[in-house]
Structures are given as structure tokens and as C-alpha cells.
Amino acid sequence: MNSFTEENYLKAIYKLSLNGVQGVSTNAIAYKLATKPSSVTDMIKKLADKKLVSYQKYQGVNLTKKGRDVAVSIIRNHRLWEVFLVEKLNFKWDEVHDLAEELEHINTHKLTERLDEFLDFPKFDPHGDPIPDKDGYIVQHKDITLSDLKIGEKAVVVGVKEHSKSYLNYLEQQHLVLGAEIIIKDIVEFDATMQILVNNKHVIISNQASKNLIVKKN
Structure with missing residues (x-):
């Protein structure tokens, strides 16, 4: 062990x-x-x-293969517990990381599989990160960040690259949560600050914040 x-x-x-x-x-x-x-x-x-x-x-x-299997198993546990905490215990997405860091080490195969089934086999955690399946397979996709978009382009928030509590709390205050629909209205040439519409609400977002927000183009 x-x-x-x-x-x-x-x-x-x-x-x-x-x-x-x-x-x-x-x-x-x-x-x-x-x-x-x-x-x-x-x-x-x-x-x-x-x-x-x-x-x-x-x-x-x-x-090694053995080491990778252990690492992926821990990540699977972590992300399943985050889903459980958000969906079943009503924690916010900025509250669950530290709790899941403790729970992830309860590495009992039977418990993990029961948890996965109880949650109806989720594919992504509350931050948009893919959950490895029971065989260790993880969906890989090329990340497009909000900062990659141009004026007039539309997208949907699908994940975050930064998991700090302050960043997640900031996103929630701006309604930039998973599934939020975005339209790029303007980009400041000097520092790449963006003016965007988030579900029809005007928001100003810095380049640092936009570089850590993963989106999917519409």
C-alpha cells in the first residue's frame, strides 16, 4: 500500500x-x-x-505503467468525489478541491465503482476536467481558452485551468460558470482585456483571467 x-x-x-x-x-x-x-x-x-x-x-x-495506474486512480477518485460534493451535498465548485484531496486517498475499488454508479457515470468534474474511466482512459481534448477568441466569436464555458478558490469565486461572481454562453464584444489592444457578454450580461475580464478559462466555440 x-x-x-x-x-x-x-x-x-x-x-x-x-x-x-x-x-x-x-x-x-x-x-x-x-x-x-x-x-x-x-x-x-x-x-x-x-x-x-x-x-x-x-x-x-x-x-512506470504501475505508477501511472496509481496516479490515474487517485485522479479518478478525486474528481468523482468533487462531483458528489457539488451535486449531492450542494457544495460550491470553489469549496470542493481541498475536501476531495482528503477523500481521494480512500482508494477502495468497490467504493469507487459504487460512487461512479451512484453519480450516473459522470464524464467531467465540476471544473470541466475529464474523469478517468474504470480502465484508466481519460478523454483528451485541445484546450481553447477565452483569450484565444476574436471579436464577434461565440463560445460556451467548458472548464478552467486555474483551480484556486479566489479565481473560481471570481468566475462565479461574473456568472462565468460551466455552460455559460459568451460573445466577445471588444478586446483592448494594450493589455488584451476583454469586454464580453455572458448570458446577455456585460462583463469586463482581464487577460490573466481569460487565459485560464476553457471554452468551446459555438
Whole structure:
């Protein structure tokens, strides 16, 4: 059995490897987990001993198949619990991440499958992130952000790249939640600030905020 800390490392390495780069640096892992590089080095050795990662000096860290399976399982648990908390316990989407971080480690196969069935097999979590299926398959799609759109284009909000409580709370205040319909009315040339219509309501959104909002063009 793996410890909570080991599972968090595997999950972090998996997410850092999604950009297609072979070999995740220990510095990148340390930054993501807010820990010391020396602590990362020690943990990588433990994970390598368990055949969960492979590591070569100057070439970074890669998950083995066994390690990937564990990481994807934790992510599946996390996202299913987020759906449960929002849909069944009426938590807001900016309240569930930390709770799901604790619940994700209840890694009992039977419980996970019952939860999935209870929730009617959701495909996405409350933030629009795809939920891995029971075989570990994750839907991959190219992210288009609000900042990619031009004046006059229309889109629907389908996800977020930033999961901080402050950002999600800001989006909710602006009615920029999943399913919200958007029309680009104007873009300021100087700093790319956007004037948009959100469900027929005028909203001004900064470039930093628009770069983290995932949309699908209509």
C-alpha cells in the first residue's frame, strides 16, 4: 500500500508530464508540491524502489505503467468525489478541491465503482476536467481558452485551468460558470482585456483571467 504522500507525488508527476515532455525535473516536482528538492530526491528513490517511477540523472522522472495506474486512480477518485460534493451535498465548485484531496486517498475499488454508479457515470468534474474511466482512459481534448477568441466569436464555458478558490469565486461572481454562453464584444489592444457578454450580461475580464478559462466555440 502506498502512503498519502507517495500518492500525491505520483499525481503531481502525472500532471507535470501532460505537456508531453519526457522526464519531469525534481525542481518542477518540488515547486508543484511546495517542498524542498532534497525531499523530492529522497521520495523519488522510494518510488523507484517500488517500481512506480523510473529516474536517470539529468533525464528526469517518468512514471512506470504501475505508477501511472496509481496516479490515474487517485485522479479518478478525486474528481468523482468533487462531483458528489457539488451535486449531492450542494457544495460550491470553489469549496470542493481541498475536501476531495482528503477523500481521494480512500482508494477502495468497490467504493469507487459504487460512487461512479451512484453519480450516473459522470464524464467531467465540476471544473470541466475529464474523469478517468474504470480502465484508466481519460478523454483528451485541445484546450481553447477565452483569450484565444476574436471579436464577434461565440463560445460556451467548458472548464478552467486555474483551480484556486479566489479565481473560481471570481468566475462565479461574473456568472462565468460551466455552460455559460459568451460573445466577445471588444478586446483592448494594450493589455488584451476583454469586454464580453455572458448570458446577455456585460462583463469586463482581464487577460490573466481569460487565459485560464476553457471554452468551446459555438
